[in-house]
Amino acid sequence: MKNVKCLKCIKCGKEYEALPDATTCECGGILDVIYDYDYIRENFTPDDISSSDNYTMWRYRPFLPVEEDTVQPPLRVGWSPLYEEPRMAEKLGIRKFWLKDDGLNPTASLKDRASSMGVAKAIEAGYDTIACSSTGNAASSLAGNAAAAGLKTYIFVPERAPIGKVAQLLIFGANVVSVKGNYEETFELSKAAIDEYGWYNRNAAINCYLMEGKKTVALEIAEQLGWKIPDYVALSTGDGCTIAGVWKGFKDLYNAGFTDKLPKLISVQSVNTCPINRAARTGEPWEPMEENTLADSISVGVPRNPDKAINAIVESGGIPVEVTDDEILEAMRITGRECGVFGEPAGVTGMAGLKKLCEEGRIPADASVVAIVTGNGLKDTVNGIKAAGEPVKLEPDIDKFRAYYEQLNK
Ligand SMILES: *Cc1c(COP(=O)(O)O)cnc(C)c1O
Ligand SMILES: [Zn+2]
Numbered sequence: 001m002k003n004v005k006c007l008k009c010i011k012c013g014k015e016y017e018a019l020p021d022a023t024t025c026e027c028g029g030i031l032d033v034i035y036d037y038d039y040i041r042e043n044f045t046p047d048d049i050s051s052s053d054n055y056t057m058w059r060y061r062p063f064l065p066v067e068e069d070t071v072q073p074p075l076r077v078g079w080s081p082l083y084e085e086p087r088m089a090e091k092l093g094i095r096k097f098w099l100k101d102d103g104l105n106p107t108a109s110l111k112d113r114a115s116s117m118g119v120a121k122a123i124e125a126g127y128d129t130i131a132c133s134s135t136g137n138a139a140s141s142l143a144g145n146a147a148a149a150g151l152k153t154y155i156f157v158p159e160r161a162p163i164g165k166v167a168q169l170l171i172f173g174a175n176v177v178s179v180k181g182n183y184e185e186t187f188e189l190s191k192a193a194i195d196e197y198g199w200y201n202r203n204a205a206i207n208c209y210l211m212e213g214k215k216t217v218a219l220e221i222a223e224q225l226g227w228k229i230p231d232y233v234a235l236s237t238g239d240g241c242t243i244a245g246v247w248k249g250f251k252d253l254y255n256a257g258f259t260d261k262l263p264k265l266i267s268v269q270s271v272n273t274c275p276i277n278r279a280a281r282t283g284e285p286w287e288p289m290e291e292n293t294l295a296d297s298i299s300v301g302v303p304r305n306p307d308k309a310i311n312a313i314v315e316s317g318g319i320p321v322e323v324t325d326d327e328i329l330e331a332m333r334i335t336g337r338e339c340g341v342f343g344e345p346a347g348v349t350g351m352a353g354l355k356k357l358c359e360e361g362r363i364p365a366d367a368s369v370v371a372i373v374t375g376n377g378l379k380d381t382v383n384g385i386k387a388a389g390e391p392v393k394l395e396p397d398i399d400k401f402r403a404y405y406e407q408l409n410k
Pocket of ligand 2: 013
């Protein structure tokens with residue numbers, strides 16, 4: 001890989017050759033992919049990328065840690081729409097607002113970006129089986145992307161995972177283990193099984209390549225805005241791999257001279273489960289919290305990638321903000337009604353945090369902001385109904401409808 005120098009431990013700084021099945025440092029620290037930005041700058045331009053007819057996340061190959069002949073996995077991941085939303089901007093009291101709908105990926109979440117990368121690296125490394133633990137979306141995403149590429153999967157999810165996500169896993173033919181325990185216990189079981197059976201590891205906090213897939217959402221936002229960077233990017237945070245990936249993506253572009261500015265990141269967690277935000281705000285080491293929010297994808301009490309995530313928030317000059325479950329349900333309604341986008345609870349938690357900050361006057365009126373919808377609402381229709389309510393139920397009788405209609409339009 002000419003564009004990659006090495007893998008480097010974020011804790012002790014030890015460097016490793018960028019082997020496709022690298023895991024963590026011998027000190028236990030998470031590795032980071034280090035790029036040769038001079039090489040990228042000398043060999044590629046923003047125009048090269050903009051003129052690509054590959055409308056997937058693989059259009060960003062100059063910034064991805066893969067060999068020149070690494071095959072692109074079959075599912076169409078990435079290049080999700082970035083909708084400009086002037087009415088929402090006005091409601092929020094900001095100059096410009098865009099919604100990036102990553103729920104439109106093939107298995108309906110941003111996790112597809114990591115899974116596509118994981119599948120590519122597993123094949124590069126010669127594995128036929130790949131495994132992970134997940135609150136739900138990493139699992140369904142891995143199952144789908146691996147199925148399309150002909151790989152076997154072992155998937156560990158906590159028993160609370162929403163039924164829509166479990167249905168995806170089973171449909172994609174994964175070997176699914178529903179763990180009678182919380183996410184932390186699920187993660188530990190998957191780790192032990194992977195160690196024992198030697199499968200390829202798609203746990204984003206262990207396999208440093210996965211974050212490189214997730215970062216493509218940032219590369220896309222930049223390109224879709226004509227290589228201009230918004231003032232803020234808002235998204236939800238669980239394990240922390242997504243926000244760390246987003247920050248890496250914006251920094252890559254900046255370091256390679258493709259852009260001249262970095263955004264501030266708005267990290268949104270639940271008031272009940274916010275170990276990363278709490279540490280980012282106080283500067284104290286993070287501490288475990290209970291898993292206690294209906295936004296299952298970010299109900300993470302023991303985050304697996306806290307250091308990179310906290311660094312992303314602090315280094316970007318960003319804002320950690322917490323929201324209640326009611327505020328998340330409210331964001332589901334608003335995003336649906338104003339933008340026509342149906343997000344799962346964690347999918348719109350970034351939007352919920354942004355709304356709260358705007359109401360508190362903490363976002364300047366001349367700001368430009370992108371909120372990322374990280375997962376599709378059809379994965380969790382129980383909470384969709386909780387947010388939006390039940391439909392009116394009527395006899396098949398026009399008089400009944402008339403009465404209803406008049407009531408409605410009074
Ligand atoms: C995984 C996930 C997140 C959070 O990503 P982390 O890497 O765990 O911080 C947010 N929203 C959705 C829909 C997710 O699936
Ligand atoms: Zn180390």
